[in-house]
Amino acid sequence: MSTGSDSWEKIVRGEIPDTHNVDWEKLRAYCQRLFISQGMPEDEAFIAADCLVDAEMCGVPSHGVSRTSIYLKRLQTKVVAGKFHPVVEKESPASVLLNAGNGMGMVAGRYAMQLAVYKAKENGSCFVFVNNSNHLGMVGYYVRHAAEQGMLGFATTSAPPAMAPWGSKESFLGTSPIAVAVPSHGEPVLLDMAPSLVAMGKVILAAKLGTGIPEGWALDRDGKPTTDPKEGMKGTVVPIGGAKGSGLSMFSQILGGIMSGAEYGPHVNSMWDDFVNPQRMGHLFVAMDISKIVDLDAFKDRLQALREEIKALPKIEGVSEIFMPGEIEQNMRAKRKANGIEISDVVYQELTDLGEQYGVEFTI
Amino acid sequence: MSTGSDSWEKIVRGEIPDTHNVDWEKLRAYCQRLFISQGMPEDEAFIAADCLVDAEMCGVPSHGVSRTSIYLKRLQTKVVAGKFHPVVEKESPASVLLNAGNGMGMVAGRYAMQLAVYKAKENGSCFVFVNNSNHLGMVGYYVRHAAEQGMLGFATTSAPPAMAPWGSKESFLGTSPIAVAVPSHGEPVLLDMAPSLVAMGKVILAAKLGTGIPEGWALDRDGKPTTDPKEGMKGTVVPIGGAKGSGLSMFSQILGGIMSGAEYGPHVNSMWDDFVNPQRMGHLFVAMDISKIVDLDAFKDRLQALREEIKALPKIEGVSEIFMPGEIEQNMRAKRKANGIEISDVVYQELTDLGEQYGVEFTI
Numbered sequence: 001m002s003t004g005s006d007s008w009e010k011i012v013r014g015e016i017p018d019t020h021n022v023d024w025e026k027l028r029a030y031c032q033r034l035f036i037s038q039g040m041p042e043d044e045a046f047i048a049a050d051c052l053v054d055a056e057m058c059g060v061p062s063h064g065v066s067r068t069s070i071y072l073k074r075l076q077t078k079v080v081a082g083k084f085h086p087v088v089e090k091e092s093p094a095s096v097l098l099n100a101g102n103g104m105g106m107v108a109g110r111y112a113m114q115l116a117v118y119k120a121k122e123n124g125s126c127f128v129f130v131n132n133s134n135h136l137g138m139v140g141y142y143v144r145h146a147a148e149q150g151m152l153g154f155a156t157t158s159a160p161p162a163m164a165p166w167g168s169k170e171s172f173l174g175t176s177p178i179a180v181a182v183p184s185h186g187e188p189v190l191l192d193m194a195p196s197l198v199a200m201g202k203v204i205l206a207a208k209l210g211t212g213i214p215e216g217w218a219l220d221r222d223g224k225p226t227t228d229p230k231e232g233m234k235g236t237v238v239p240i241g242g243a244k245g246s247g248l249s250m251f252s253q254i255l256g257g258i259m260s261g262a263e264y265g266p267h268v269n270s271m272w273d274d275f276v277n278p279q280r281m282g283h284l285f286v287a288m289d290i291s292k293i294v295d296l297d298a299f300k301d302r303l304q305a306l307r308e309e310i311k312a313l314p315k316i317e318g319v320s321e322i323f324m325p326g327e328i329e330q331n332m333r334a335k336r337k338a339n340g341i342e343i344s345d346v347v348y349q350e351l352t353d354l355g356e357q358y359g360v361e362f363t364i
Numbered sequence: 365m366s367t368g369s370d371s372w373e374k375i376v377r378g379e380i381p382d383t384h385n386v387d388w389e390k391l392r393a394y395c396q397r398l399f400i401s402q403g404m405p406e407d408e409a410f411i412a413a414d415c416l417v418d419a420e421m422c423g424v425p426s427h428g429v430s431r432t433s434i435y436l437k438r439l440q441t442k443v444v445a446g447k448f449h450p451v452v453e454k455e456s457p458a459s460v461l462l463n464a465g466n467g468m469g470m471v472a473g474r475y476a477m478q479l480a481v482y483k484a485k486e487n488g489s490c491f492v493f494v495n496n497s498n499h500l501g502m503v504g505y506y507v508r509h510a511a512e513q514g515m516l517g518f519a520t521t522s523a524p525p526a527m528a529p530w531g532s533k534e535s536f537l538g539t540s541p542i543a544v545a546v547p548s549h550g551e552p553v554l555l556d557m558a559p560s561l562v563a564m565g566k567v568i569l570a571a572k573l574g575t576g577i578p579e580g581w582a583l584d585r586d587g588k589p590t591t592d593p594k595e596g597m598k599g600t601v602v603p604i605g606g607a608k609g610s611g612l613s614m615f616s617q618i619l620g621g622i623m624s625g626a627e628y629g630p631h632v633n634s635m636w637d638d639f640v641n642p643q644r645m646g647h648l649f650v651a652m653d654i655s656k657i658v659d660l661d662a663f664k665d666r667l668q669a670l671r672e673e674i675k676a677l678p679k680i681e682g683v684s685e686i687f688m689p690g691e692i693e694q695n696m697r698a699k700r701k702a703n704g705i706e707i708s709d710v711v712y713q714e715l716t717d718l719g720e721q722y723g724v725e726f727t728i
Contacts, residue, residue, distance in 0.1 A: 092656045094458035095488030124459030125491045127652050152619070167686040168677040180615055182623075189618065191611040223680060240605030247555040247689040251544055254553065255516070258666045259546075261658055266673070288491050292456045294625055302622045309630070313532040316587060322531040325611040 019342040026364045027341060028053040030351070031068055035104075037358045038075035039082030044107045051106040055138040056343070057336045058329035062201035063138040066208060066347045069354055070271060071104070071135075076358075077275040080104060080134050086111055089131075093123045097260065098130045102278045105136030109155070109283060113142040116287035117149050125288040129260035134279045135271050140192030140326070143181035146287045147188035150296050153181045154286040158257030160268040160279075162200040164236045166246035169223035171236045172265050175200045176252030181326070182290070184307070185300045190326030195248040196237035203232045209346055255284045383706040390728045391705060392417040394715070395432055401722045402439035403446030408471045415470040419502040420707070421700045422693035426565035427502040430572065430711045433718055434635060435468070435499075440722075441639040444468060444498050450475055453495075457487045461624065462494045466642045469500030473519070473647060477506040480651035481513050489652040493624035498643045499635050504556030504690070507545035510651045511552035514660050517545045518650040522621030524632040524643075526564040528600045530610035533587035535600045536629050539564045540616030545690070546654070548671070549664045554690030559612040560601035567596045573710055620646045 031049035036042060048071065056064035074080040084103030088096055096115060100108035112128045119126035136142075139155045146153025159174025177199070181190040194200075198217045206213050207229035215225050218232030226232050239245025257264025262282025269277045290296055310322055343351070355362035392413045399409035412435065420428035438444040448467030452460055460479060464472035476492045483490035500506075503519045510517025523538020541563070545554040558564075562581045570577050570593035579589050582596030590596050603609025621628025626646025633641045654660055674686050707715070719726035 090657055092488030092653070094484075094490065095652060095656050097657045120458070123487060124456030125489055125650075126458065127489045127657075129657055152623070164680075165674055165677060165686055167679055167683040168674075169680050170677045172674070172677060182615075182618055189614070191608075191615055193605070193608045193611065197605060240608055241557070241561060243689075244555075244557045244604055247557065250553070250689055251546075251555055253670070254546055254667065258670065259516070259654065259658060259663060264670070288459060289456070290623065292459050293454055293461045293491075293493055294623060299623060303618065306617070306622065306628070310529055310532075310536070313529060313534045313536060315531055316528075316533050319531040322529055325607075325614055 018345050020345070020348040021340040022343050022348075022364045024053055024057055024337060024341055027056070027065065027343075030355075030360070030362070030364045031065060033360050034068060034072055034354055034358055035075070035082075037360050038072055040075065040104070040107075041083060044104065047110045048104050048106045051110075051137040051141045053341075054141055054333075056341045057333040058138070058140070059332040059336075060138055060329065061344075061347070062199060062205045064347075065343070065351060066205060067137070069350055072354060072358060074134070074271065074275065075104075079275045079278060086130075094119065094126045096126065096128045098128055100130050100133035102132050102134065102280075105134040105157075105281065105283070106141075108133045109136040109139075109142050109285065110145070112283065113146055113153065113155065113285040113287065116153075116285045117146055117151055120151055120287035120289045121149075124292050125286070128285045129255075130283040130285070131260040131262035131280070132278070133262065133281045133283060135281065136283060138192065139177040139179040140181070140190055140329070142285060143179045143192070144188055144190055146285075147181035147183045147190065150183055150290055152286075152288040152290055153179075155179045155284065156252045156256050157283040158253050158260075158262055158264040158268060158281050160270055161266045162237055163196050163239055163246070163249060164219075164223075165250065166239060166243040169219075169236070173246065173249040174253060174265055174268065175237055176249050176256060178248065178252060182303065183296070183300065184303045187330040188326065189303065189307075189324050190329075192326070192329075194237075195245040195252070196239055198237060200233070200237050203229045203237065207233055209344060256282045260284065382709045384709070384712040385704040386707050386712075386728045388417055388421055388701060388705055391420070391429065391707075394719075394724070394726070394728045395429060397724045398432060398436055398718055398722055399439070399446075401724050402436055404439065404468070404471075405447060408468065411474045412468050412470045415474075415501040415505045417705075418505055418697075420705045421697040422502070422504070423696035423700075424502055424693065425708075425711070426563060426569045428711075429707070429715060430569060431501070433714055436718060436722060438498070438635065438639065439468075443639045443642060450494075458483065458490045460490065460492045462492060464494050464497035466496050466498065466644075469498040469521075469645065469647070470505075472497045473500040473503075473506050473649065474509070476647065477510055477517065477519065477649040477651065480517075480649045481510055481515055484515060484651035484653045485513075488656050489650070492649045493619075494647040494649070495624040495626035495644070496642070497626065497645045497647060499645065500647060502556065503541040503543040504545070504554055504693070506649060507543045507556070508552055508554055510649075511545035511547045511554065514547055514654055516650075516652040516654055517543075519543045519648065520616045520620050521647040522617050522624075522626055522628040522632060522645050524634055525630045526601055527560050527603055527610070527613060528583075528587075529614070530603060530607040533583075533600070537610065537613040538617060538629055538632065539601055540613050540620060542612065542616060546667065547660070547664065548667045551694040552690065553667065553671075553688050554693075556690070556693075558601075559609040559616070560603055562601060564597070564601050567593045567601065571597055573708060619648045624648065
């Protein structure tokens with residue numbers, strides 16, 4: 001496999017030749033069985049597998065099945081609880097604090113967002129804070145489910161350190177995503193963004209795949225630009241808009257971590273090399289029932305008009321189409337549903353090995 | 365007055381010599397009387413004046429008293445209603461749709477945020493959407509008031525076109541701010557940011573003051589970088605993080621404009637040269653009662669610990685202190701409360717002229 005950012009871009013787009021084409025439902029069923037093998041109930045294992053495979057479908061392999069191995073290891077070592085019961089610690093008509101019982105972040109996230117949706121349907125809107133949780137994968141996954149139920153959905157999370165606060169050179173803030181989505185006549189309009197130019201997940205995947213990274217993505221531990229993802233992993237990623245991206249992450253730590261009673265930034269234990277101390281991550285999920293403010297179809301009509309205006313705008317040179325937030329990922333999902341997902345050699349081999357390791361028949 | 369970005373930076377920081385030092389309370393009282401002269405009730409004129417002077421105090425002159433003249437002209441021409449009664453169009457326990465009656469945006473904003481706070485105190489959280497409104501000044505003003513009442517506060521707004529969607533060269537999206545704040549043991553931690561590297565307001569003020577702008581702030585109408593703010597005003601400002609800043613603004617248009625039943629981007633009429641058609645802007649204000657999730661003092665204690673950690677981090681060369689979101693503005697406010705506000709020659713003369721024009725005694 002060649003190195004360099006060109007190859008990296010091709011991997012992200014699923015265009016490199018040395019990949020395996022796999023069916024998404026088979027891949028999901030296999031991942032589900034792997035999670036069941038480590039003590040997760042069937043339905044919750046399904047959620048975890050669905051979240052990972054959905055990231056692959058969207059063309060976001062950094063949050064996809066390449067993470068199955070680490071999640072399994074965390075379940076096996078019991079630093080993450082396979083069976084757990086989220087507990088409501090505080091509740092008002094439009095806010096909830098949920099203790100995730102150190103379970104899988106994806107399961108806690110899916111439950112928490114659904115609780116926000118139920119309560120928003122009753123009362124108009126709802127904030128659900130989650131503590132005692134773990135890494136929760138691609139955050140767009142949760143807000144999409146809210147939007148599909150007629151909601152404005154929002155989510156963020158605390159995260160381990162990967163980015164320096166503006167003015168510092170020390171990794172302290174997480175590259176916590178913020179995600180927001182609304183329903184449309186087609187797929188939801190969905191923004192899922194890290195406060196850095198790229199998420200640390202992409203740097204980590206590049207290191208795993210042995211590719212380089214473009215300059216501008218990451219700084220090494222001395223605060224100098226690097227194209228080596230392994231050096232970038234030891235250093236920091238660069239915030240968008242300087243103080244602005246830094247401020248966005250600060251608020252993800254405050255809302256996801258501090259307000260929920262969970263941990264943030266440097267106090268979140270590493271998912272990758274700490275199998276003793278739980279991560280104690282926290283999240284925030286918000287749902288707002290659009291139909292209580294405006295007729296949902298009228299809203300979708302106006303959103304459609306916005307979309308058509310955007311599509312008709314004059315483009316800069318080299319751009320063939322202007323996309324709505326989330327549209328590129330949705331196009332990729334449709335394509336991969338129909339034609340299969342391209343999984344890189346490295347990740348495919350890893351999935352094969354996991355079957356042997358955990359005694360699960362490899363069926364993708 | 366010299367031109368160039370150096371001079372511009374000094375103006376922003378209130379450091380240039382050809383300025384007038386004025387007392388903030390006198391300035392606010394004078395602006396209040398100007399607004400009263402154009403038909404606003406005393407209390408609402410106070411809110412409008414307070415919002416403008418607060419921006420000056422924070423060192424954000426782009427949203428300060430330099431805008432008094434245009435707001436007055438809009439009141440005088442009755443394209444904005446001086447006396448109006450916001451009407452609740454829809455209401456649930458945790459969401460409200462408010463029709464601002466084409467009144468001043470600052471007044472509608474202050475009322476709407478206060479309504480969100482009241483309902484959040486009762487029910488946990490509340491979204492208040494506002495339609496039929498006008499430009500509302502510095503959005504941080506509203507979330508600060510929410511935070512001072514123990515709330516997580518959030519605000520955004522639709523805005524007239526100033527930025528191209530990522531991939532286009534046409535001004536279409538507003539440089540709509542998003543603002544979020546939480547209370548602390550000291551001043552609120554407050555992020556108030558445009559989705560562009562700088563707000564178009566700063567480009568407009570630079571044009572008014574006859575200074576240049578740094579490269580990277582704006583593109584001309586052909587999509588090329590410019591240091592001439594007048595060319596920048598005809599073109600677009602640059603989004604942070606490319607598609608990310610573009611996506612943030614898209615959601616401000618969707619939430620502030622489309623969901624509220626107001627206008628967005630290209631459909632928002634210009635504040636500067638349309639005195640016939642109302643702007644029909646829309647906003648969103650959200651409040652969430654922190655004490656219903658976590659003990660407020662315990663939250664503030666943990667926020668204080670975060671602040672101390674941030675302050676103690678190693679700094680990059682040339683940085684003397686790492687600031688929390690909003691801290692620079694709060695320091696400036698304290699300094700200007702004590703020592704007065706530096707108002708530029710141009711704006712000072714304009715304020716003097718406004719007194720003559722509207723028959724209000726100049727008393728600053």
